[in-house]
Every structure is written in structure tokens, then in C-alpha cells.
Amino acid sequence: MPQGTVHGLLGANGAGKTTAVRVLATLLRPDSGHARVVGFDVARQASEVRARIGLAGQNAAVDEILSGRQNLVMFGQLCHLPAGAARRRAGELLSQFALGEAAAKPVRQYSGGMRRRLDLAVSFIVAPRVLFLDEPTAGLDPRGRNEVWQMIRVLAAAGTTVLLTTQYLQEADQLAGAITVIAAGRVIAEGTPDELKTLAGGDRIDVTVREADDVAPAARLLRTRLGTDVRVDQEGRGLSVPATDRIAALTQVIGLLSEQNITAEDITVRRPTLDDAFLHLTGQQAPGHTAGAAEVIVP
Amino acid sequence: MTITLAPEIPRTFRSRVGWAIRDTWVITRRGLAHWRQQPGAVIVNTLVFPVMIVLMFGYLLGGAMTVPGGGDYRDFLMPGMFAMTMVFGIGATVTAVSTDAARGVTDRFRSLPMAAPAVIAGRAAADMLNSTAALTVLTGCGLAVGWHPHRGAARAIAALSLLLLLRFAFLWIGVYLGLRFHSSPEAVTAVRTLEFPAGFLGSPFVAVSTMPAWLGAIALWNPLSSTATAARQLFGDPMGANSSWITSHALTMSVAWPLLLTAVFFPLSLRRYQRLSR
Numbered sequence: 001m002p003q004g005t006v007h008g009l010l011g012a013n014g015a016g017k018t019t020a021v022r023v024l025a026t027l028l029r030p031d032s033g034h035a036r037v038v039g040f041d042v043a044r045q046a047s048e049v050r051a052r053i054g055l056a057g058q059n060a061a062v063d064e065i066l067s068g069r070q071n072l073v074m075f076g077q078l079c080h081l082p083a084g085a086a087r088r089r090a091g092e093l094l095s096q097f098a099l100g101e102a103a104a105k106p107v108r109q110y111s112g113g114m115r116r117r118l119d120l121a122v123s124f125i126v127a128p129r130v131l132f133l134d135e136p137t138a139g140l141d142p143r144g145r146n147e148v149w150q151m152i153r154v155l156a157a158a159g160t161t162v163l164l165t166t167q168y169l170q171e172a173d174q175l176a177g178a179i180t181v182i183a184a185g186r187v188i189a190e191g192t193p194d195e196l197k198t199l200a201g202g203d204r205i206d207v208t209v210r211e212a213d214d215v216a217p218a219a220r221l222l223r224t225r226l227g228t229d230v231r232v233d234q235e236g237r238g239l240s241v242p243a244t245d246r247i248a249a250l251t252q253v254i255g256l257l258s259e260q261n262i263t264a265e266d267i268t269v270r271r272p273t274l275d276d277a278f279l280h281l282t283g284q285q286a287p288g289h290t291a292g293a294a295e296v297i298v299p
Numbered sequence: 300m301t302i303t304l305a306p307e308i309p310r311t312f313r314s315r316v317g318w319a320i321r322d323t324w325v326i327t328r329r330g331l332a333h334w335r336q337q338p339g340a341v342i343v344n345t346l347v348f349p350v351m352i353v354l355m356f357g358y359l360l361g362g363a364m365t366v367p368g369g370g371d372y373r374d375f376l377m378p379g380m381f382a383m384t385m386v387f388g389i390g391a392t393v394t395a396v397s398t399d400a401a402r403g404v405t406d407r408f409r410s411l412p413m414a415a416p417a418v419i420a421g422r423a424a425a426d427m428l429n430s431t432a433a434l435t436v437l438t439g440c441g442l443a444v445g446w447h448p449h450r451g452a453a454r455a456i457a458a459l460s461l462l463l464l465l466r467f468a469f470l471w472i473g474v475y476l477g478l479r480f481h482s483s484p485e486a487v488t489a490v491r492t493l494e495f496p497a498g499f500l501g502s503p504f505v506a507v508s509t510m511p512a513w514l515g516a517i518a519l520w521n522p523l524s525s526t527a528t529a530a531r532q533l534f535g536d537p538m539g540a541n542s543s544w545i546t547s548h549a550l551t552m553s554v555a556w557p558l559l560l561t562a563v564f565f566p567l568s569l570r571r572y573q574r575l576s577r
Contacts, residue, residue: 025410026409026410027406027409027410027575029574047308047412048308050409050410050411050412050413051308051412053410054410055406055407055410057403057406057407058403059402059403060403061402061403061404061406061407062404062407063329063404064402065332065333065336065337066329066332066333066336067336070332074325074328074329075407075411077321077325078322078325078408078411078413079306079411079412080306080318080321080412081303081306085303089303106336122407125303126303127303
């Protein structure tokens with residue numbers, strides 16, 4: 001990974017994202033093989049690696065009894081900042097992460113989002129060469145998510161390389177210059193978001209029908225008449241077909257549906273998303289896909 | 300947003316040791332900050348409970364107790380109480396260590412460029428300070444109910460040091476168990492419950508000679524009994540007639556037991572810490 005870039009690690013639950021991060025952050029010894037971070041072997045030169053990395057894991061790893069400020073000062077001192085610098089840095093981070101008002105309260109009184117922000121603030125105390133973020137925005141509201149994204153961009157611009165695992169493909173799309181997709185512990189694709197989207201094929205037309213009973217007949221209709229593959233989301237009453245010529249395909253779909261008296265609530269033509277790429281690569285719904293999809297299990 | 304760069308990691312042995320000491324001190328202060336944040340829990344766990352037991356055994360049950368070989372029961376009781384309190388400190392250690400491990404705080408420490416032993420050394424220092432405070436309160440409580448050392452200040456200080464040495468040894472058992480069983484709260488509860496038989500099955504409250512032979516043998520070889528007997532000897536308190544080998548070597552054993560336990564559990568704890576994974 002080139003310095004100062006954001007790299008996304010995508011995969012369904014259980015694909016091995018967290019394990020990969022734990023190995024790279026020296027918490028877990030690899031069963032086999034080697035891993036190097038900033039040129040140092042994670043198993044044999046762990047302390048060299050630790051001096052150059054930051055980590056925010058999936059659960060907020062902060063002291064529940066201490067206040068937010070006490071946590072930041074303590075971790076600052078454990079990063080070997082002088083006491084005064086640790087206090088100053090704690091103050092800066094508390095206001096940047098909108099925790100100023102709660103600074104003196106014990107963390108066990110914080111909401112989930114506040115804990116998450118504090119946890120991230122801890123991993124930002126010193127700018128590491130490589131920052132591992134394991135689902136950094138899980139459980140945050142959209143505003144909190146934007147704040148975190150902004151912080152990640154600033155850190156990357158200052159030269160920190162960020163490895164990000166995420167459930168939200170949109171997040172990877174927003175932040176990552178390069179993405180690795182893993183399934184069952186193996187890398188199945190790598191590339192820029194655009195390259196991965198291209199893998200998923202061209203534009204698509206998404207249709208939402210009004211009646212749930214219409215989903216199956218509509219799918220059959222489009223499949224036979226257009227001669228293409230049709231993706232179905234039964235609970236969301238959605239269908240999705242590929243479109244090589246956007247306007248012609250749109251006209252065709254509208255025509256076919258009205259011919260059969262199937263009422264569509266919504267029809268959109270769109271560029272492929274990372275969700276499509278993920279689906280194409282793994283044959284599974286995207287990990288963060290919640291629109292009525294069953295839980296994703298990668299074999 | 301501003302960027303703060305990490306200080307260079309130390310290259311020389313001396314600066315490494317400096318970092319390790321600073322790290323340990325930061326973790327120790329964290330333990331002390333916990334007391335300040337939760338004064339109620341500290342007062343109940345480390346102070347009220349032992350005082351209550353002193354009053355219960357000293358006055359409620361004490362009237363019915365006679366010490367084999369003669370002597371006042373409250374004089375016999377106090378050194379036993381001290382030893383038991385030291386052993387019971389293990390519960391607080393196990394809880395603190397397992398909570399950190401379960402919440403991922405330990406993993407965060409492990410991902411920092413800290414000296415590895417600093418996390419458990421800091422925990423140890425904080426717990427020792429806590430137990431020293433508890434021992435001080437308990438000593439005051441003993442003086443208030445009429446107990447006092449009979450053989451001078453130097454021997455009394457030696458006795459208190461032996462008691463803290465016992466606490467030190469049990470600390471490492473606590474750290475080990477906390478790291479070993481952090482993922483199951485039931486196991487942590489089990490450890491806290493087993494304190495009672497482990498603490499009572501010894502000579503803190505009753506002379507071993509009053510027990511059935513098989514039970515007495517177990518009680519005699521409980522490290523707690525050696526420390527309690529050695530403390531009784533140094534304080535000049537009644538020792539509850541017993542002529543077994545281990546009782547006549549109580550002073551030696553009160554040093555040997557804690558050293559042995561530390562030699563086993565300190566390396567085990569450190570190893571567990573370094574290899575902790577979920």
C-alpha cells in the first residue's frame with residue numbers, strides 16, 4: 001500500500017477482515033505465512049510495528065470508569081507524549097470529536113456513538129504511519145460518520161496510510177483509493193473502486209413494483225423478453241437488470257411492464273455501484289445490504 | 300485538524316527502562332483514578348467487609364471460641380484476619396483484569412509501543428497500594444478492639460511485610476486467572492466465590508488442631524496459614540498449639556510459599572498477556 005492512501009478491506013461477516021487486522025496490528029500471530037507493516041515483520045519485530053501503527057477495533061476499547069479526558073490523557077502518555085502535550089492533545093481531540101461537554105463524565109455514561117468517537121480519538125492521538133480501522137463508523141449517525149470520514153481524509157493527507165474494514169460499501173467508495181475484497185480468508189479481487197465497478201458490468205435499471213405479487217411475474221417477463229439476468233429483492237419489491245444502451249433499455253422495460261399491467265413505483269437508471277461489484281465477485285449480497293436481505297454467509 | 304507525531308522509540312537500554320517505568324506509573328495512576336471515580340465500591344470492598352468480619356468473629360462468635368494452648372481469641376483472630384484480607388484481594392484483581400481483557404482495553408494496550416510488562420506491573424502496583432490501605436485500616440480496627448503487637452515495632456513491621464508479600468503472590472494468580480477466563484463471566488464469578496473456602500480453609504479463624512485430621516492437613520498447607528502463623532509469632536499473639544513441621548517452620552514457609560507462587564504465576568501471566576487473543 002502506498003503511503004498516505006486509504007485502502008478498503010471488504011468482505012462479508014466471517015470473511016476474515018477482523019482477523020487480518022488483528023494479525024497486522026500484532027495482536028494475533030499468523031498461523032502460517034508472513035506479514036510486514038512499514039517494512040517490519042509483525043511476528044518477529046512486533047514492537048517496531050507497534051511504534052508505527054494505530055488501531056481502533058470493533059468495540060470501543062476505552063476505560064469505562066475514567067472520564068473521556070482522563071482516557072485521552074492516559075493513552076497520550078502511553079504513546080509517550082510528555083504530560084503537558086498529552087493534556088493539550090486531549091483537549092484538542094475532545095473538541096474535534098464533539099466530546100467537549102462530556103469530557104469530565106465517566107465513559108460508562110456515554111452513548112454508543114460517543115464511545116465510538118472517543119475510541120477513534122484515542123487512535124488519532126499521535127499520527128501513526130499506518131492506522132487500522134476495523135469498522136470505524138459502525139453504530140454512528142450520519143453526522144458522526146461524516147466527521148469520522150473527514151478525520152480519516154485529513155490523516156491520509158498528512159501521510160498516514162489507513163487500512164479500513166467496513167460493512168458499508170459506500171464508505172469504501174467515499175474514502176478508499178484501493179479496495180481488496182476477501183471471502184473465506186482469501187483475496188478475491190483488488191483494484192480501485194472504479195475498476196471493481198467495471199468488473200460488475202455496465203449500467204443497470206432498477207425497478208420497484210407496487211404489488212409484492214407482481215415481483216415474480218415481472219422477473220419472469222424481463223428475463224424472457226430482454227434475455228438478460230434479473231436480480232430480485234422480494235421483500236423490497238425490487239428488480240434489477242443490466243442495460244447496455246440506457247435509453248433503449250429503459251423504454252423497453254417501461255413498455256413491457258405496462259403491457260402486462262404491472263405498476264411500477266419507481267424506475268431508475270444508474271451506474272454500477274460497489275454493491276454490484278461485491279455481488280458479482282462473491283455471488284452474495286453486499287455485507288451492509290439490509291433491505292430485507294437474509295444474512296450473508298460466505299461458504 | 301492538527302497532527303501530532305509519535306516520539307521515536309527508544310534505542311538504548313536505559314531509555315527503554317525509562318519508558319517501562321513511566322508506562323507502569325501511568326497504569327498505576329489509572330488504578331488509583333478508579334478509586335477516586337468509585338469511592339463507594341472501594342470503601343465497601345476493601346474496608347467495610349474486613350471490618351465487619353472482625354466485629355462478627357471478635358464479638359458475635361468470639362465468645363464461644365477458645366484457643367488451644369491458651370490466649371485471647373481476639374489476639375488469635377487479628378493476624379488471621381490480616382492474612383485472609385490479603386488473599387481476598389484476588390477477587391478485585393481478577394475482576395479488573397478480566398474486564399479490561401473482555402472490553403478490548405488490553406488489546407489496545409498491546410497495540411501500543413508500551414513495555415509489555417508495564418500493564419500488569421501497573422495493575423500490581425495499584426492493587427498493592429489498595430491492599431496496603433486495607434491493611435492499615437484493619438490494623439487500626441484491631442487496635443480499636445484491644446489487639447496490639449507484643450514484640451516491638453520491628454517485628455510488627457516484619458509481620459505486615461509478610462502479609463503484603465502474600466498479597467503480592469496472590470496478585471499474580473489473580474492476573475493469570477483474569478487473563479485466562481476473561482471471556483466467561485461465570486468463571487470470574489466462580490473465582491470470586493472460591494475465595495471463601497480458600498480463605499476460610501486455613502488458620503485465620505480457628506486453630507487447625509480443632510479440625511478433623513484430614514481437613515487440618517489441608518488447612519496447614521494453605522499458604523495463608525503459614526503467613527497467619529508467622530504473623531502471630533512476630534506479633535507475639537497466641538498461635539493455637541500445633542507442633543507440625545510446617546507450623547514450626549512458619550516463618551520460612553511464609554516467605555517460601557509467596558516466592559514459589561510468584562515464580563509460577565508471574566511468568567504465566569506475562570505469557571498470557573503477550574499471547575492474549577480472542
